[in-house]
Amino acid sequence: MSVGKRQISHRPSEEHLLSQEPPGIEMTSSVFDRPLEQDASASSAQTLGHEDSASKNQPRVHENYTDNEDSRGLQRLESEGTTLGSEAAPERPIYKVYKRRWFGLIQLVLLNIVVSWDWLTYAPVTNTTATFFNTDPTIINWLSTAFLFAFLFASPFTLYTLHHSGPRLSIITASILILVGNWLRYAAMRIQPASFSLAMVAQIIIGLAQPFVLSAPTRYSDLWFSPRGRVSATAVASLANPFGGALGQLIDPFLVNVPSDIPNLTLYVAIISSVATLPSFFIPAGPPTPVSPSSTHLRPPIMKQISLLSHSVNFWLIFLPFSVYVGFFNSISSLLVQFLTPYNFSETESGIAGALLIVVGLVAAAITSPIIDRSKRYLLLIKVLVPIIALSYLAFIWAPPSYNIVAPYLICSFIGAASFSLLPVALEWLVEVNWPVGPEVGSVICWAGGQALGGIFIVVSDALGEGSNGSPPYNMQKALIFQAVIAISVVPCALTIGWLGGGVQNRRLEIDKGSGDRSGGIEAGGI
Secondary structure, three states: OOOOOEEEOOOOOOOOOOOOOOOOEEEOOOOOOHHHHHHHHHHHHHHHOOOOHHHHOOOEEEEEEEOOOOOOOOEEEEEEEOOOOOOOOOOOOEEEOOOOHHHHHHHHHHHHHHHHHHHOOOHHHHHHHHHHHOOOHHHHHHHHHHHHHHHHHHHHHHHHHHHHOOHHHHHHHHHHHHHHHHHHHHHHHHOOOOOHHHHHHHHHHHHHHHHHHHOOHHHHHHHHOOOOOHHHHHHHHHHHHHHHHHHHHHHHHHHOOOHHHHHHHHHHHHHHHHHHHHHHHHOOOOOOOOOOHHHHOOOOOHHHHHHHHHOOHHHHHHHHHHHHHHHHHHHHHHHHHHHHHHHOOOHHHHHHHHHHHHHHHHHHHHHHHHHHHHHOOHHHHHHHHHHHHHHHHHHHHHOHHHOOOHHHHHHHHHHHHHHHHHHHHHHHHHHHHOOOOOHHHHHHHHHHHHHHHHHHHHHHHHHHOOOOOOOOOOOOHHHHHHHHHHHHHOHHHHHOOOOOOOOOOOHHHHHHHOOOOOOOOOOOOOO
16 A cells, blocks of 8 residues: 555444445545645655556545535545555545534534623622622631632543533533422522522522533534534534623623612523423434545444543643633622722622633634634644733732722633633644543543632632732632632743643544544543
8 A cells, every 4th residue: 555545444433323334445535624625635645756657547545525505515635645446446435524513513502602601690799699698708718719719529420421422411411400409599698587598509509500501512522513614613603602701791780779679580591491401302313414524434432531541641731721711700700899899990890800811802703713613723822822811810819909890801801712712722732632531521621620710729829819908808819819829820821831741742633534543542641
């Protein structure tokens, strides 16, 4: 067999039945964007230049990629010489993406929006909620903290569900938990007197739903989207989660003027959440045919995949900054009111700062994600964004004491832009370099780390807050310093990727190009 050609056996995965694809076909690499086409053309020309005239007359096998279900639309074809003797060429495999993929993606977006809004329902109005329950703001913070810790408990079940049953069952499970939790929480508000304990139980139930939708985007994009759209699909679904938080930060303070408005706020959020969950029961389980060669790959058992990740230095080098920055984002989203109000900023101004943190981030991610989808320069962007995030947390130390609301607005915008751009790129990069580990494994572990640290950071920040004798009273300046120190300490992890962890390869992309090793071995200590 000539250089550049591999014999690849397509086997059915747990999500696809490849009944029409013959095993053991000889095929060439697939092409998804212009730079890859140029590389493939150069490689093909070099290979053909060393073949004799008899080989040049042999039949060739093609792979077909299309964005249309009826196969009449845009098609990207690539071919290399293959020696098939006098036998007729087998039927060429067709990899297609289907329009119905958008239905499931939109549903993931809706669920991530409402589950995040549910999480931060009371954070923007902490003081008013504390008055309603006749308690203090530190106790109200536990509604957010318990929500985050619930993620950890549900993570193993999420991983099992995504691995064995796919995104559909995960989405349905989340929808049921969101429905139950929201209406139980509303019942807690209507009991006389209002039951904080029941509200906490309801909040934990909703928290159990979050990993089923927050960890699903990488698995969903791998199942339904070609390499040209995976980063963007992951970004849209993942970043919908903080967008829900932005809605809560922006809208809730306008709905709550007095403590008696808290039950109505809970009712409105419950109704919106219920409507968003209904389409979940109608999404398809998977595409009729594979969307790329890598989607036909049979992955190792879950424990084997976890073992592969545990021996991957590059995984730990991105896990640490990812978890820390997700944790601080959760912390700052929950505590922003307490960070700013001691310096005479209102709850409404704090809510606007929280909304800017998220909205500016969404805009930035909408710009960077398509660029990375085309360029595949994951690591470059990671190494640029991580120092920006760390410096932004450092600058935030001086924002509240400035007594000028422009400073918190500006720095929150920087934190949001860098953090949101980093999130989908880091998740997709983990899938690429740790292939054949499934996308759900790294995603669940990274999100679990971020949620756990978020809960810990909230507790630590509460403990670092000043009392009534502080200057000004109840300021949380020590918590801001703590944020900055930890954020800066993980910067070297990202900057040393590729040095400490050995060489970095986009393994899944190489499989889709036809040039990778479908056995997917991971060298110990390498990636």
